[in-house]
Amino acid sequence: MKLSTEISGLKMRNPTVLASGVLGETGESLLNVARNGAGAVTTKSIGIKPKKGNKNPTVLETEHGLINAVGLANPGIDEYENEIKIALKSKIPVIGSIFGKDKKEFVYLAKKMGSFGVSAVELNLSCPHAKGYGIEIGDDKKLVYDIVKNLKKSVDIPVFVKISVHTNIVSLAKNIESAKADAIVAVNSLKGMKIDLDLRMPVLSNKIGGYSGPGIKPVGVRTVYEIASSVKIPVIGCGGIMNGEDAVEYMMAGASAVQIGSGVYYRGVDVFRKICKEIKTWMKKNSYKKIDEIVGIGLR
Amino acid sequence: MRTNYPKIVEIAETKSEAKDIKTFRFRYNKKVSTGQFFMVWIPGIDEIPMSASYTDNFKGVTVEKIGEATSALFKMKKGDKIGIRGPYGNGFKTPKDRVLFVAGGTGIIPVASLAEKIKKKNSLIVFGAKTKKELFFIKRIKKSCSKLLISTDDGSFGYHGFASDLAKKVLEKEKFNQIITCGPEIMMKKILDLGLEYKIPVQASLERYMKCGIGICDSCAINGYHVCRDGPVFDDRTLRKMRDFGKFKRDASGRRVRI
Numbered sequence: 225m226k227l228s229t230e231i232s233g234l235k236m237r238n239p240t241v242l243a244s245g246v247l248g249e250t251g252e253s254l255l256n257v258a259r260n261g262a263g264a265v266t267t268k269s270i271g272i273k274p275k276k277g278n279k280n281p282t283v284l285e286t287e288h289g290l291i292n293a294v295g296l297a298n299p300g301i302d303e304y305e306n307e308i309k310i311a312l313k314s315k316i317p318v319i320g321s322i323f324g325k326d327k328k329e330f331v332y333l334a335k336k337m338g339s340f341g342v343s344a345v346e347l348n349l350s351c352p353h354a355k356g357y358g359i360e361i362g363d364d365k366k367l368v369y370d371i372v373k374n375l376k377k378s379v380d381i382p383v384f385v386k387i388s389v390h391t392n393i394v395s396l397a398k399n400i401e402s403a404k405a406d407a408i409v410a411v412n413s414l415k416g417m418k419i420d421l422d423l424r425m426p427v428l429s430n431k432i433g434g435y436s437g438p439g440i441k442p443v444g445v446r447t448v449y450e451i452a453s454s455v456k457i458p459v460i461g462c463g464g465i466m467n468g469e470d471a472v473e474y475m476m477a478g479a480s481a482v483q484i485g486s487g488v489y490y491r492g493v494d495v496f497r498k499i500c501k502e503i504k505t506w507m508k509k510n511s512y513k514k515i516d517e518i519v520g521i522g523l524r
Numbered sequence: 525m526r527t528n529y530p531k532i533v534e535i536a537e538t539k540s541e542a543k544d545i546k547t548f549r550f551r552y553n554k555k556v557s558t559g560q561f562f563m564v565w566i567p568g569i570d571e572i573p574m575s576a577s578y579t580d581n582f583k584g585v586t587v588e589k590i591g592e593a594t595s596a597l598f599k600m601k602k603g604d605k606i607g608i609r610g611p612y613g614n615g616f617k618t619p620k621d622r623v624l625f626v627a628g629g630t631g632i633i634p635v636a637s638l639a640e641k642i643k644k645k646n647s648l649i650v651f652g653a654k655t656k657k658e659l660f661f662i663k664r665i666k667k668s669c670s671k672l673l674i675s676t677d678d679g680s681f682g683y684h685g686f687a688s689d690l691a692k693k694v695l696e697k698e699k700f701n702q703i704i705t706c707g708p709e710i711m712m713k714k715i716l717d718l719g720l721e722y723k724i725p726v727q728a729s730l731e732r733y734m735k736c737g738i739g740i741c742d743s744c745a746i747n748g749y750h751v752c753r754d755g756p757v758f759d760d761r762t763l764r765k766m767r768d769f770g771k772f773k774r775d776a777s778g779r780r781v782r783i
């Protein structure tokens with residue numbers, strides 16, 4: 225059985241990818257994820273300057289998932305070169321996630337990432353809890369088009385765009401495709417909140433956070449289905465993938481690969497190896513030989 | 525089931541231990557082993573990691589006032605509410621007889637709690653502080669160990685010098701089967717080296733900047749290990765694999781900075 229696949233020239237031994245922001249702040253943690261079976265890894269979203277992020281509490285468990293407002297904490301692009309160097313030893317594709325406040329910042333960051341040797345850049349246009357970044361930019365169709373268009377002119381590596389559900393997905397996806405992006409990643413965490421009943425106040429210091437994990441899977445599957453139905457570029461599915469069947473479901477909806485974030489919490493860092501094994505079991509039972517055969521078969 | 529969510533508890537008792545050191549007791553009925561820590565939420569301010577200083581049903585943390593969150597906690601009184609998540613981390617492995625404990629400053633918190641739990645009269649604690657005023661838990665330690673040796677950097681009490689130097693003197697004369705250490709990382713690095721020299725296994729409890737406490741945000745990473753989940757207690761074999769141990773830590777943004 226063949227789990228290996230290729231997306232925009234990125235050769236992957238299997239379709240499981242570490243999602244941005246989970247275990248991706250340090251090169252050695254990325255290496256460890258690679259050792260645990262991932263097909264590719266995505267870095268933490270990196271910006272121009274070091275950013276401390278929000279005060280704690282920044283990560284909580286809720287009934288059906290996690291809710292976080294880390295706030296794009298990162299050491300800044302210059303410092304991050306060392307982490308990339310370490311991560312590249314894994315020999316699997318390293319995807320550099322970046323966030324900026326405008327076109328200029330995105331171009332600068334993407335060029336830097338490219339010079340460090342990453343296989344692709346992923347634009348975080350969807351972080352739900354950082355002022356002036358993420359969603360606040362990803363919601364502006366024209367701005368997104370402009371950023372992607374400029375990036376494609378300035379870097380040679382593939383450009384992935386990670387989008388949020390809190391926007392008009394189909395028209396945004398079409399815009400991203402027409403700006404010549406190489407793939408769309410969907411979804412980022414959903415805007416959420418947790419209020420404590422004893423203290424009668426939001427628990428996250430940022431109040432609003434990003435909801436991820438098992439509870440958001442149906443939203444992710446629907447989003448991927450809508451995008452895959454309306455554009456031709458590859459879609460990378462993300463949101464609540466915990467096991468092989470979740471991954472297969474996303475691939476049926478049209479995802480060429482899947483990203484896993486919260487699954488690291490629920491099943492441990494070897495979640496990648498576990499999911500690959502479970503995908504294989506499913507394929508065997510259903511007589512599929514190549515993973516690519518599953519992609520999009522649910523688009524009916 | 526939500527396990528990694530702050531449980532709101534009332535502060536049941538506070539006790540001043542020394543200048544800028546205070547213990548806060550509260551009822552929290554999860555099982556905690558020594559060396560594990562809580563994430564303590566000071567509502568509206570911050571949530572910070574604190575070692576469990578009392579591990580029975582009447583739990584406690586002992587806090588040094590050093591910044592915004594700890595100062596806010598210091599202002600809180602009996603009846604005020606805080607949030608507790610955890611316990612997190614692995615805790616100490618029950619050590620073999622005979623144990624040498626080496627603690628520096630607030631490193632005495634998990635060390636005293638472990639010494640109290642194992643109650644081996646033949647173990648020895650070396651406790652170092654900057655100055656006499658910063659010594660605390662003395663009565664508690666004396667109850668659980670036969671011997672307590674104290675060092676102060678300024679010579680205001682006990683041995684004049686560092687705890688690691690005093691520990692070396694002890695090791696030159698006496699035999700131990702296990703060393704347990706917690707304190708400034710430079711000190712723990714020296715203790716790790718002493719352990720190697722005297723062929724004694726070492727367990728050390730580390731501190732790194734923490735956010736999630738559940739091993740996913742990567743902020744407490746040290747050479748691929750996560751202090752919140754794989755630690756905070758590490759053995760000598762693991763510590764020797766960590767190139768950053770005693771040299772680098774990461775700040776809240778993830779930048780690698782010198783210790």
Ligand SMILES: Cc1cc2nc3c(=O)[nH]c(=O)nc-3n(C[C@H](O)[C@H](O)[C@H](O)COP(=O)(O)OP(=O)(O)OC[C@H]3O[C@@H](n4cnc5c(N)ncnc54)[C@H](O)[C@@H]3O)c2cc1C
Binds near residue numbers: 280576588591
């Ligand atoms: C596993 C572990 C156990 C600890 N146990 C104790 C204890 O029993 N008693 C005690 O007094 N202190 C303990 N600490 C240290 C304690 O967490 C910090 O002193 C506290 O967070 C300072 O907060 P602040 O806002 O008052 O200080 P700030 O002014 O914010 O910072 C002062 C210093 O505290 C550190 N710090 C701040 N926030 C955090 C954080 N979220 N995680 C880790 N370090 C932080 C910073 O690195 C900084 O150097 C422990 C730390 C860890 C990692």
Ligand SMILES: Cc1cc2nc3c(=O)[nH]c(=O)nc-3n(C[C@H](O)[C@H](O)[C@H](O)COP(=O)(O)O)c2cc1C
Binds near residue numbers: 245386411465483
């Ligand atoms: C703690 C945490 C931090 C995250 N940080 C980022 C980030 O920096 N950039 C980003 O694009 N997504 C970030 N995400 C979102 C994830 O990459 C992912 O899109 C989302 O969690 C949904 O997938 P999941 O259900 O598998 O976790 C973060 C998620 C979590 C839980």
